[in-house]
Amino acid sequence: MKRLYSPGLLLAVFAVSLGSCGGAARSAADLEALAARNRQGHSPADARFMANMIPHHAQAVLFAGWAESHQASPALQIFCARMVVAQRDEIVTMRSWLLERDEPAPPAEYSRMRMPAGADHHTMPGMLTEAQLNELDNARGADFDRLFLKYMITHHEGALSMVDELFGSYGGAQNDFIFKLSSDMYADQTTEIEHMQVMLDTYPSGG
Amino acid sequence: MNNQSFERLPGMRWTALGSVLCAVLVFVTACATAMSSPSPAAMRSALSDLPLTPPDPDPRIGLGAGSGPLGIGAEEASWNLNLVSNTPPPDEFVGVTNSDLGFTGNYAIQGNYNGYVIWDISDPTNPTLETSYVCPASQSDVSIYKNLLFVSGEGLGGRIDCGVGGVPDTVSLDRLRGIRIFDATDISNPEYVANVQTCRGSHTHTVVTDPNDAENVYIYVSGSSRVRSPNELPGCSGGPLEDDPNTALFRIEVIQVPLAAPQNARIVSSPRIFDDLTAPPRHAEPAADTAGQGARRAAAGRGGRGGRGGGPPRQRTGPTQCHDITVYPAIGFAGGACGGYGLLLDISDVANPRRVYAAADSNFSFWHSATFNNDGTKVLFTDEWGGGGQPRCRATDKYEWGADAIFSINDGELDFHTYFKMPAAQTELENCVAHNGSLIPIPGRDVMAQAWYQGGINVFDWTDPDNPVEIAFFDRGPTDGTRRGSGGSWSVYWYNGYLVSSEIARGLDIFELTPSAHISQNEIDAAKTVHFEYFNAQEQPKLVWPPSFALARSYLDQLERSSGLDTDRVMSVRRGLAEAEGLSGQERSNALTELVSDLRGAVRGSSDPRKVRMFLGAVIDLGATR
Incomplete structure (x- = not known):
């Protein structure tokens, strides 16, 4: 410790x-x-949170980046464009923080190669399986919207549970920087879940 | 004092007005001095011939970086603002985030994640350290009312005993999350007298005075952090409202503090201001999507999240807390910046605020704070997209994102007008997004100053809610040229003649406005006649200007600027005012009365009769003053 x-x-x-x-x-x-x-030091729980959140964010950036090419609705395209900027920035922040402390930093880009179809090894809560990514990648228009919203809500809820886990760990988020970053994620993603739920409610057959 | 001050000289690249303007910019301080003494030639225009348009190219772009924990050595750029002092933090706060500001008498109280600092700002050019208090807990949002100092604690490491060891245990009776109360009767030696613990801690708080209750002061507690364990604070639970009627979600806390016995402060109500909130139409939603609004079901009854671990959709979504609430007791309303919504709250019953309207906006990520105009006819909300730690003012970041949104208030509803954002592109290394500010008491106009973290501070006029105009700014280069550091202005507030800014890394900055094409010396002088005994930005005071020649001349300057009166008329009125000022007693009153009589007839012919009436009112009040 x-x-x-x-x-x-x-x-x-x-x-x-x-x-x-x-x-x-x-x-x-x-x-x-x-x-x-x-300045305070940091705990193993802090470093674990940062390292785990990077691939979690990276996957979100990957499939939020499909909105335009997959003919998502204009509202969802705007939502995704903003989310991609937000989570990319946070990846930079998390990687820098880890590297400055000589902690291993996962790559900024999500690599689908590392998650072969059918593999069920360790992933973070709410992350999509390769099969789900393929399903989403094949959807277009309103189908994409519905599937995206469903998956991204789950993905965000996974991020919230990672913050919960951090706060529930010995020494977790005692460091002000970690507390602020994780709290900002918690606040942003809670707000985005609500926004996405409202968008999902737009579709009569959605939900 | 800041010896690293560097005035950028963009004049070399100017083509239109060239070196004349450049010289004017550089010698802006000298100009200010010359203009501040009453001009004997009072018939001349009081308006500046400095350019209306900001320097082009914008000198804030490409400023050189500083280094070290205080970001020393960064280049600076300013327009119509003069940095009169920068005072770095005391030793125990170096490298730790400076947060919000509160003011009382000649003192500024500056929050810091490690406690708070009290500065004596009697001499704005040389603030001195009155005292500092080490008591870690982010984000140490501070407020002061009479002798009582309130400090927010939300971070998990805050200790009841103000110790510096943190609280590593996940459940601990040593942890403080809520409001700390200090008795600052002796400002140089505040005494920690009480605290009020809350389930989610206090990210920010708002002091609220009740005109009908002189015995108590109230505090609205905001903060959207996780609900803590009932084993740490009995009664706390974070379940969905439908299953858990006592959930700490979907409510704010109201603390009552007895002024004579602050140790008896307690939570007196937990208003459920989000009850029955249905998702309002989102402003700026693209057309293809707004068509579907009719199909939208109310947000109530869907999704949401109440506890840990995901699981099936919950019964209820929507914000579960506010980030910050600005109350304006003079009009009985508050602006609640609450997650994905901006709320208008009726606070006529202070302990039981009630939601009267909710706004949503597709371009808004996270509603952060609110500022009313002085008439209470408009409100400006900020969007702290990304929480303030991220660089959201790059050339690639949209103007509408991480910006302000201006609304008019009509019969208890919020009507969107436009967005406003600090327009100068910042680097990848500078955290930048809309943050805290306050009105500047320039009579007859809505002018405010705002902090944009490492985007610096700016001053803008939002009298016309559709066309906010930037009229002054100050910015520094990144705190660090090699990495994404944290710095910039957390908040900038007008207090008794100066703009005081809490610089996250660099300490306390104090600025003065310099006369410009946008703000005349008379308007600055009139602003300085408004005196606060104390100031907490989230409890907005009604601005009232005592009668003064500067006040009358401010309205006259505005009429000249807008051509609300013709030039000859303006000059003759200026002459009349100057003559009256040279008189005293009954003679002065008579001269002012005559001035009013002469001008009454001009009201109808003016393109701005309202402003002419304001001028006449100011002159009448002046005439009644002995």
């Missing part, structure tokens, strides 16, 4: 109470040292 806080933070706090303040001249090295002491 890594320490959540370095012992230096306590020292820093006491040093400050002795009277230094923002106006004091501080060298670049002083500032780096202060920041290193003030």
Whole structure:
């Protein structure tokens, strides 16, 4: 178990109470040292969350990217375009965070080669099987819309359960950066689930 | 003070107005000084001959990056704003996120994920550290009312005892999620007197005063984080409403704080402001899809998510909480920014707010915060697409995404007008999206300042809800040129004459407006006559201008700018005002009365009779002042 806080933070706090303040001249090295002491460490649960969420996002980016080529409705195309931007950005954030901490970072792109049809090895909650991806890849127009919404709602619910798991792990999301990123995902994807459910309700035979 | 200040000089590339404008830009401070003294030649226009249009190319594009935890050395660009000071955070907050601001007297209270800092801003050019308080919990949203200081805690590492060790256990009685209350009677030594725990913690909160209740102050608690275990806080559960009538989802919390006994603060109601919410038509939905709206069933009765683990669709969807609520007690309404919706709430019964309208928008990802105009006829909502940690102002990011949306309020309904977004493309390295701001008390106009994280801050006029116009800005390059750092302005608020900004990495920035083609010296002077004892942006105060010559001249400047009065008339009125100002007592009153009599006849002929009446009202009030 890594320490959540370095012992230096306590020292820093006491040093400050002795009277230094923002106006004091501080060298670049002083500032780096202060920041290193003030910032929390991270737990194994944090790193696991980040590493697992990357392929989860990457798969979402893959099939949200089909909206235009698969003749999704204009509303769904807009929704998907925004989601692709959002989750791609978060993948960059998560990979950078892991790499800066010398933690292994999964690739940014989802590789269907690694998930052969019929394989049922470890995937993250809500992720589509290769068969489901193929089914969606073969759908067009309103059929694509309905299937996409159904699968992406499940996919998002999987992401929420991953945040739940993080929050339910010892030392999980104690780190402010991890708490913020995971909370932002939780808020965004909860909101998107609701939006998708409303879109799904547009189709009389949907749901 | 910031010695890294760098004024970009885009003039070399200008073709139209060339070096003259360039020189004007550079010497904007000198201009301000010259214009701030009353002009003896009062018959001259008080309007600036600086350009109306922003510098082109936009100097915010391509600013050089800084380095280190404070992002030192980044290039800066500004237009019609002057940075008067930058004060870096004290040692124990270096490298940790600075968050929201509250104000009382000569003090600014700046939240930080590690606690909060109290700055003495009596001298805006040189803020001094009054005290700092280490008490970790994100996001440390702060508010102050009289002697009481309130701080939000939502992060899982917040401890009841303000300790720095975090709370690694998943269920722990050491954890604080909710509102901390400090007695800041001695501002240099706040005392931690109470806390109120809530099931989902407090991402943000809103102080609400009840005109009918002088004994208490109220707090609306917002935050959409996960519901915690009942083993940590008894009574908390996060099931779907239909199965679990006591669920902590689908409600906000209202805390009552007895002013004489803050230790007795408690939750007095948990209004279910989302009850019976059906999905409203989504503005800007593409045509092919809006055709299907008739087939839409109400969102109630479908899908949603109540607990962990996915599973079959639940009975109920829609937002389960708000991100932030801005109350405007003077009009009895609040703007609730709640997940996928913007709500208008009736707060006439403070402890029991009631939803009166809900808006949705296809271009809005996450409704984040609200600001009313002073008349209460309009409201601006922000969309914090991506949560603020992501770069959403790149050239490739759509103008409508991560922007503001402006609505008029008509008979309790919200009518969409247009979007507004900080227009200068930012880099991949700069987190940027719409964030917090406040009105600037320029009389007769709706002008506000807004923070855009590393997109800097800007000032815009949204008097015309269909045509918001950017009129000032300040921006720095990325905090770090090698990686996606976190920085920029969390919030910028007008407080007693200055714009105070909480810079996430760099500390406290204070700006002054400089006179421009968009804002005259008179308008700045009039704005400075509005004095707050305290200010919490989420509790919007009604702006009231005391009588002053600056106020009258502001309206006159606006009439000149809009040609609401012809030039000769404006000049003669200016002369009349200058003469009256040189008099005193009854003579001044007589001169002002005469001025009013002369001008009454011009109301009907004006293209802006309303503004002429506002001017006349200001002059009459001035005449009645001794």
